[in-house]
Amino acid sequence: MKERRRWQAAGASVRGAAHERSGMPNQDAIHWIGNGSSLVLAVADGHGSVRYPRSHVGARIAVETATQLVHEFVLGQTDAENLSLVKRAAEEWLPRALARSWRDGVEEHVAANPLSEDELNALGRDDAELIRAYGATIVTAAVSERFVLYLQLGDGETLTVSDEGVVSKPLTKDDRLFGNETTSLCTSNAWSDFRVSFQPITNERPALILLATDGYPNSFRDEVGFLKVGTDILETIRAEGLGHVKDNLEVWLSDSTHAGSGDDVTLGILCSV
Amino acid sequence: MSMRPGGELATRPLHFIWIADCSGSMAVDGKIQSLNTAIKEAIPNMQDVADENPNAQVLVRAVRFSDGAQWHVSQPTDIADFKWDDLDAGGVTAMGKALSIVADQLKIPPMDERALPPVLVLISDGQPTDDFAGGLQSLMNEPWGRKAVRIAIAIGEDADQEVLKKFIANPELRPLQANNPESLIKYIRWVSTAVLKSASSPASQSAAASTLGLNVPIPALPDATGPSADDVW
Numbered sequence: 001m002k003e004r005r006r007w008q009a010a011g012a013s014v015r016g017a018a019h020e021r022s023g024m025p026n027q028d029a030i031h032w033i034g035n036g037s038s039l040v041l042a043v044a045d046g047h048g049s050v051r052y053p054r055s056h057v058g059a060r061i062a063v064e065t066a067t068q069l070v071h072e073f074v075l076g077q078t079d080a081e082n083l084s085l086v087k088r089a090a091e092e093w094l095p096r097a098l099a100r101s102w103r104d105g106v107e108e109h110v111a112a113n114p115l116s117e118d119e120l121n122a123l124g125r126d127d128a129e130l131i132r133a134y135g136a137t138i139v140t141a142a143v144s145e146r147f148v149l150y151l152q153l154g155d156g157e158t159l160t161v162s163d164e165g166v167v168s169k170p171l172t173k174d175d176r177l178f179g180n181e182t183t184s185l186c187t188s189n190a191w192s193d194f195r196v197s198f199q200p201i202t203n204e205r206p207a208l209i210l211l212a213t214d215g216y217p218n219s220f221r222d223e224v225g226f227l228k229v230g231t232d233i234l235e236t237i238r239a240e241g242l243g244h245v246k247d248n249l250e251v252w253l254s255d256s257t258h259a260g261s262g263d264d265v266t267l268g269i270l271c272s273v
Numbered sequence: 274m275s276m277r278p279g280g281e282l283a284t285r286p287l288h289f290i291w292i293a294d295c296s297g298s299m300a301v302d303g304k305i306q307s308l309n310t311a312i313k314e315a316i317p318n319m320q321d322v323a324d325e326n327p328n329a330q331v332l333v334r335a336v337r338f339s340d341g342a343q344w345h346v347s348q349p350t351d352i353a354d355f356k357w358d359d360l361d362a363g364g365v366t367a368m369g370k371a372l373s374i375v376a377d378q379l380k381i382p383p384m385d386e387r388a389l390p391p392v393l394v395l396i397s398d399g400q401p402t403d404d405f406a407g408g409l410q411s412l413m414n415e416p417w418g419r420k421a422v423r424i425a426i427a428i429g430e431d432a433d434q435e436v437l438k439k440f441i442a443n444p445e446l447r448p449l450q451a452n453n454p455e456s457l458i459k460y461i462r463w464v465s466t467a468v469l470k471s472a473s474s475p476a477s478q479s480a481a482a483s484t485l486g487l488n489v490p491i492p493a494l495p496d497a498t499g500p501s502a503d504d505v506w
Contacts, residue, residue, distance in 0.1 A: 018328055018474065049476035049490060135479055155477065176480050179390045179420040180489070184479035214477070218285060218387050225280020232278035252277045259282040261387075262328025 006036030011268035018262035058134025095194035135186035219260020329473035339364030369408030429506030
């Protein structure tokens with residue numbers, strides 16, 4: 001029997017060229033937890049404008065709560081033989097749980113760190129809008145021995161790369177994500193805006209899963225140029241190893257924001273090469 | 274040295290389109306000359322804004338409308354290379370046609386989904402004489418038409434404020450009322466600097482928060498001037 005290759009994770013996040021000029025912090029975040037048989041990766045993008053004064057914190061809370069919750073979910077599937085039940089739970093329960101855990105994390109943070117006068121003014125001094133200060137997206141992927149799970153709320157990109165180097169998008173397109181607008185964890189019905197894809201592992205599994213905040217695809221002249229990232233990274237890993245990618249990723253992303261979008265740029269990689 | 278993954282990198286295009294009324298009434302009391310002067314004077318300011326944000330490529334075009342509507346500057350021109358040829362006035366006010374030809378250029382393609390929201394500046398001193406509603410509808414049918422930053426400048430008291438409000442389609446923004454050359458220059462400078470700067474920022478926001486159309490934060494309006502002895506229009 002062919003031995004399963006173990007999963008490894010890598011990733012980096014760099015402050016956007018525009019944020020370097022304005023002195024704003026990096027509004028993106030990245031986090032992963034797990035081991036070779038079960039790994040969860042998440043990237044998030046805080047909205048960044050003055051109307052969302054704590055979105056960099058919101059992004060950090062998003063990746064931390066999402067990876068923790070999804071990892072517990074994956075480990076908790078003791079009846080992993082019944083993948084249809086797992087799929088249903090992933091599609092129906094996880095989005096609500098993710099939105100709720102992010103909101104809980106934000107409420108905990110704001111209780112310990114009350115908003116300043118300036119931040120309150122940015123929110124229009126509306127207490128009902130406190131959550132908005134932390135507005136962020138979330139893009140996450142989980143891999144286990146039996147299935148791969150993708151969940152995304154808001155802009156950013158989820159790509160898979162097959163052993164043959166074919167790059168695909170496992171999630172359906174959300175036409176609302178246009179211009180500089182995105183769905184957000186900070187809305188009251190955020191759970192309903194998640195896109196979810198559950199893929200049982202039968203014979204094949206992706207060689208790579210790439211999660212990116214929108215600053216990365218927006219740095220390429222066209223989508224073909226962005227999708228080429230998938231095949232190029234696969235070839236680089238095969239030729240020089242994942243360590244080589246880890247050593248160079250931050251420089252690659254920094255070059256991308258400076259010559260491209262100017263936005264914060266984050267790329268996370270799950271690798272089973 | 275390791276090869277960077279992916280294809281060619283590129284800054285994000287920001288399309289800025291002047292939509293100028295060139296009807297016969299614009300020839301009265303030097304309005305068209307004032308508009309030409311104001312736009313010419315704005316070019317260096319726009320170049321400065323573009324220089325401050327090298328991640329946005331500011332591309333400028335212009336449409337003129339009178340008996341019909343034509344592209345005055347048809348090619349999206351990098352602001353660094355942009356030059357203004359004077360408009361002249363004569364004819365009626367085919368504003369609806371002007372919006373239609375802008376709408377054609379906001380389709381995807383030729384527009385790019387990764388572009389920054391375009392800025393459309395409509396300048397008029399009168400009332401449309403053609404199918405304004407149809408032209409506006411064609412503009413709003415395009416995703417980039419709906420997401421564009423739409424600014425209107427009314428020249429003189431005869432400008433149709435209601436039509437310009439429909440173009441803006443945002444209750445938080447009003448048409449800018451220019452009743453003399455100085456106020457026209459001030460408003461043109463505002464859209465070409467403050468608004469352009471805001472539109473070139475990559476900050477994102479919740480779609481739910483932009484139901485009023487303010488998908489780009491609009492900077493504070495320049496001081497409104499009430500009727501004055503300097504008013505000539």
